[in-house]
Amino acid sequence: MNVITANRLLDGEVVWLGDNGHWSETLQGAKVLESAEDVAEHMAIAKQAIADRFVVEAYEMAVKHEDGKLVPVRYREVIRAAGPTILPGLGKQAKPVAV
Amino acid sequence: MYRYDEFDHSFVNQRTEQFKDQVRRRIAGELTEDEFKPLRLMNGLYLQLHAYMLRVAIPYGTLNSRQMRKLAHIARTYDRSYGHFTTRQNIQFNWPKLEDTPAILEELAEVEMHAIQTSGNCIRNVTADHFAGAAADEIADPRPYAEILRQWSSLHPEFSFLPRKFKIAITGAPHDRAAVQVHDIGLQLTRNEAGEIGFVVFVGGGLGRTPMVGRKVRDFLPEEDILAYSEAILRVYNQYGRRDNKYKARIKILVHETGLEELKKDIEAEFEKIRYDVLRLPNEEVRRIEAYFAPPALEVLADTDPEFEERKASDPAFAQFAKNNLNPHRVPGHSSVTLSMKPIGGIPGDASDVQMDIIADLAKTYGHDEIRISHEQNVILPHVAIRDLPAIFDVLVEHNMAEGNAGLITDIIACPGMDYCALATARSIPVAQEISERFGKAERQAEIGELKIKISGCINACGHHHVGHIGILGLDKKGEEFYQVTLGGSADENTSVGQIVGRGFSSDKVVDAIETLVDTYIDLRQDKDETFLEAYRRVGEDPFKEALYGVG
Incomplete structure (x- = not known):
């Protein structure tokens, strides 16, 4: 189970590819890709x-479902999806929309 | 301190304009990311985990209050109100927008700063002893030479595309506070029998995945030859350094694979060809640059001060600060003060915009407008009258920079690690914070004494873990953070690379392991004056190993 992630060119914000070519600022908005063909497409x-x-710098990353939510498999991607673990007031974790 | 001349202004302004145009072309679609990436990196702009990161050069760690205020302003205006001082005496901003970077560089240029050569395979910011120009044990101020090297290496056309990055460090005192032996070129100022200034030259030191202590290639290099000799080293490296494998591309590998004697022969042969040419430093030019670094006119004062002594006697926190955070100054009645950017449980090296403004105020009011950043990620006021220390301390307490822990177990170097860095394999900062909390009590720190812990979040070793008395390297083991511990490293005049003590530890066990090592040291030390490193060098790793893993 994979999703595609990248950083937005203008501000570097972490984004995930959702439906219809839309780039979401939250992992929950990412389109889950089950097959290699899906990923390639x-x-x-x-x-x-x-x-x-x-x-810029798009790549695929593994995800899993946990408590009804999409969660990255790698810890690096967990941090990337949330923000620095040491500063909970910064990054996506500090935004009102749930990560 | 050094002031830009017309050439400096011109080249920094040209470069700022050039980058502004490159960003415009990138946004307009005239440059692809593949084309733009090397250009942004040449201007210190990385893409990290959460955002872009801009690394700004602080040449040899020296800046004034105006520059510090500008850094505070940039943090406040374009970033998230803080910056991070690095192990190369630079500052990093973690959240700038690409579209804002031309404006940031313009603002930096206004105060004679830039981000040029803070990335890429070129000669990076030259680093120096953070007590330069002030330390009582100094032979000469290394910064004029660092500045001369900066001018020579800035946009040097021959050395802009080296096999790999190249780092030069210089120290002016016999006690090396600049870690010169773990740099590509390390320079230690010395005097010959005639009393003339020169340099002990080390080549091929470095950390990263293959740590190596620099090899001495010259016992005494005359002052006038510093540029020609550096050019000879770089030229040999540029010609023979490996370009087929980035992990084997640093000069340390060339020294190792070629052999010191053969490489020395090549360097000396190249040096002989160029030493009497344009790179021979005229005495008057050295003296001209030196004049920029003329020390402030400090009044000779009594060695101590009644109010200072009284405060020490009545305030244990101040006494601890005075004991650990002051470095002997060459002018009686003065001191170099370390402002701790390592509050207990804090993030090593981070400074808020408010703290930066306060540092600038203190430098202006009490410190002759001079500020230094140390490679240990602290801030220094190099020229302070001892009688002013109580007043300074009060301001530091108010702004969380007063921990009296310089050189102690909570004065930890830590790279940004996986909280920010795209290369990291584990987090560094939370480990530093937990160690800091565990050992944060003043009595506990005092009992342990000098102990340098350095933490890197990947094999690239930006946190200098190889030269920590205790080094911690964060790795990824099957998706979990995992920490390898090394013992016995040091980055002073007796540089050594730490040795892996045994199997590593999970994130919830590593701080316990550190505590076991510390308690073992306390049990086996001969007396309170024997430091952790001295004890380790005396007894070796076995008692520590046994304490961690048991017998056998």
Whole structure:
């Protein structure tokens, strides 16, 4: 189970590829990709978003479901999805919308 | 301190304009990310886990209050109201927007600062002893030479695309506070029998995945040859350094693979070719640069001060601060003061915009407008009258910079680790915070004495773990943070690389392991004056190993 993630070009914000080519600021908005074909198809969308100068450095990352929510498999991606663990007042974790 | 001349102003302004145009072209689609990335990195702009990160150079760790205020302003205006002082005496901003970076660089240029050569395979910011120009044990101020090296290495066309990055450090005192032996070139000021100034030269030191202590190539390099000799080293490295494997591309690998004697021959041969040419430093030029670093006119005062002594006697926190955070000054009645950026449980090296403004105020009011950043991620006021220390301390207490822990177990170096860094394999800062909390009581710290803990969140070793008396390296083991512990490292004049003590520890066990090591040391030390490092060097690793893992 994978999603595609990247950073937004203008401000570096971490984003995930959702439905219809939309880039979500929260992991919960990411489109879950089950097959290699799905991943390849959405990486092509991500590459177009790179060409369109919306995002940079797109890559796929593994996720799992936990308590009804999408959660990254790697701890690095957990931190990236939330913000620095040492400063809970900064990053996505500090925003009113749940991560 | 050094002031930009017309050439400096011109090249920094040109570069700022150039980068502004590059950002514009990137946003307009005239440059792809592949084309833009090396350009942004040449201007210190990285992309990290959460956002861009801008690394701003603080040449040899020296700045004035105007510059510090500008850093505070940048933190407040373009970032999240804080910055992070690094182990290379620079500052990093963790949240700038790409579209804001041209404006940030323009603001920096206004105060003679920039982010050039803080990334990329070029000669990086030259670092120096943070007590330079003030320390009682100093042979000469290393900063004029660091400045000369900065001018020579800035946009040096031959050395802008080296096999890998290249770091130079210089110290002016026999006691090395600049870690020169773990740099690509390490320079230690010395005098020959005739009393002339020169340098002991080390080459091929470095940390990272292959830590190596620099090898001495010259016992005495005359002052006038510093540029020609550096150029000779760089030229040999540029020609023979490996470009096929980035992990084997640093000069330390070249020294190791070629052999010191053969490489020395190459360096000396190149040096002979160029030493009498344009790079020979004219005496008057050295003296001209030196004049920029003329020490402030300090009044010779009594060695101590009644109010200072009285405060020490009545306030244990002040007494601890006075004991640990003052470095002997060459002018009686003065001291260099370490402002601790390591509050108990805090984030090593982080400073808020308010703290930066306060540091600037203190420097202006009490410190002859001089500020230093140490590679140990603290801030120094190098020239302070001892009689002013109580007043300074009160301000520091108010703003959480008064911990009297310089050189103690809670004065921890930690890289940003996986909380920020795209390369990291584990977090560093939370480990530092937990150690700081565990040992934070004043009595406990005092009982332990000098002990340098250094933590890196990956093998690249930005947290200098190899040269920690206790080093901690964070790794990823099957998706879990995992910490390897090394013992016996040191980055002073007796530099050594720490040795792995045994199998590593999970994140919930590593601080217990550190406590076991500390308690073992306290049990086996000969007396309170024998430091952790001295005890380790005397007894070796076995007692520590046994305490951690049991017999056998």
